[in-house]
Amino acid sequence: MKTFSKLALALALTTGVSGLALTPPAIAKKKEEPAGPKLSPDFLKAAKPAQDAIKAKDYATAETNLAAATAAAKNDDEKYIVAALNYDLANQKLADQQAANPNAPLNETSLAPALDALIANPATPAADRGKYAYRRGALAYNGKQWPVAIQYFNQAKQLGYAPPEVNLQIAQAKVASGDVNGGLSDLEAQVAADTAAGKPVSEDYYRYGIARANAAKLGPQTVNWIAKYVTAYPTPKNWRDAIVTYGMAGNSVAKLDEAQKIDLFRLMRATRSLADQTDYLEYADDVSRKGLPAEAAAVLKEGMAAGKIPAGNAMAKALLADSTTKAKQEGSLAPIEAKASAAANGRLAASTAEAYLGMDNFPKAIALYRLALQKGGVDAGEVNTRLGIALARSGDKAGAKAAFAEVKGAPRSGIAALWTAYVDAPATAA
Structure with missing residues (x-):
């Protein structure tokens, strides 16, 4: 989880008091109140030198005069000026520290008392209070004070200050505090809102959701x-x-x-995400040992054609030769189809459908998988998964999604969910 950039917010949220003219107001006409904040001469006597000293980076003088201004401050306007000057002083000190040693750890907690005072003071401009609340939340976030960070981030939103990243930061703080479900629920809502609004959603949001859900062993949420x-x-x-x-x-x-x-390897093949010879060889070996030589041979040929399997790979050559021989020896599956149709249960139909799926003969595979489900006596989750694969590979997206929806119970429900995602969004070019 990233912390906030050093002083990025602090420097952006200067109070503006450094440019405010802290001079005694002109003598007003009779029965008229002077415009602007109500500042007494005693207060100005200390506040103006403090302001000038901050500008000059004479911090000792600034602190002495700020102590006097604090003692003289009687109303909200004067207390606002004190808080703002304290914030600007702490801000400037931190900026100097960072400039002197950019790689040194920076303790920004010195900003907290002034920020608390600015947030609480009714004289603080309404347009600024939300910004200060957000900055206070950032301090707590960097200090891993998660409940405090959440409190101030939400307060900033209530005060009308909601930068685009605040909802993600609230979600991250919730997750870090142990409320993984709550944080991920907030994050999901933010992703949905941004998507609906046509706003781009960073890959980091999804990767964060995956990592945190998986770390918390939240299987359905991870999927x-x-x-x-x-x-x-x-x-x-x-x-x-x-x-x-x-x-x-x-x-x-x-x-x-x-x-x-095997059904995940098939998804890798469909999405062109088999990465190297290890993927291709493991996939080919698995389906070969399951009695699917045609699929093994096809996978190996694709790997060689793509340059993922080196031309001189002896293991790949031997497995390809063996798979090609076995595929030829199988001959026609028509007689087995007839037996499957007459069988008392769907097991033979399912295994024959599997062979046709390995040959990329999707119409035959679809018909036999449906026959297997009709006759029963088979693992319905497995058969529906593979029926969905055959339908997806044949281009029948609606039929595929309907078949995948019939797959119940982990881990096959997760496999079906990934295949459903493939149906909705086929892989793009690398």
């Missing part, structure tokens, strides 16, 4: 953020990151068996 991410930014790299995060890494959202991983 939701992954799907939103690849829908908004459907590049091959992002697809691969998303798929690996879900089920192909040590800290993945779900622990998958080999059959489930």
Whole structure:
């Protein structure tokens, strides 16, 4: 989580009092009140030298006169001037420290008392109070005082000051304080609002949501953020990151068996996110051992054609030769189709559909997967996942989404959600 840039806000939110003419008001006409703040001569006697000393960077003199001005301040206008000068003094000191040593840690807590006074004072210009509340929230945020940061950020919004990043900062503070669900819910609402308004949403928002939800072991929320991410930014790299995060890494959202991983490899293939020879060889080996030699051969050929599998890779050559031989030996599946149609349950229909899916014969695969579901006796989640894959690859988006919607229970529901995201947003060019 990023902290606020050193003094970026502090320097932007100078009070303006440094340019205010702290001189005794001209003698007013009878029965007329002088314009501007009500400042007594005793107060001005101390405040004006303090103002001049801040400008001159004579901080010792400024502090002495500010102490006298504080003692002389009786009304809200005078107390506002004192708070503003204290803020400007602390601000200027910090700026000097940073200029002298840009890489040194900067303790900005000296701004807090003046900011608190400015926020609370009714004489502070209404247009500025929200800015000061936001700056106070930034101090708390940098100090990891999460509840205090949330309080002041919300106060800034109520006072009419809401920079574009404030909702994200509130969400991050909630997450950091332990309210992961609340923070991610706020973040999701912000993403939805920005999207609806046609505003660009940074990739960082999605990556943050994914990382925090996954770290908190919030499986459904993590899948939701992954799907939103690849829908908004459907590049091959992002697809691969998303798929690996879900089920192909040590800290993945779900622990998958080999059959489930195959359906993620198929998604990598569809989104052109198989990255290197390791991906291609593992995918080809998995489907080969599942009795799908045609799919193994196709994957290896694609990897070689794309230059992802080096021409001299002996393992790839041997696996391709073996898969090609086995695919030829399989011959026609027509006789098995007939047996599947006559079978008492759908298991043979499902396995035959799987073979056709591996051959990219989507019409045959679709028909047999539907037959398998009709006959029963099969893993409905697995069959609906693969029916959806066949429909998606054939171009039937509505049918694919309907099939994926029938997949219930993790981890297959997460696989179906990622495939649904693919249907909604196919991968773009790298």
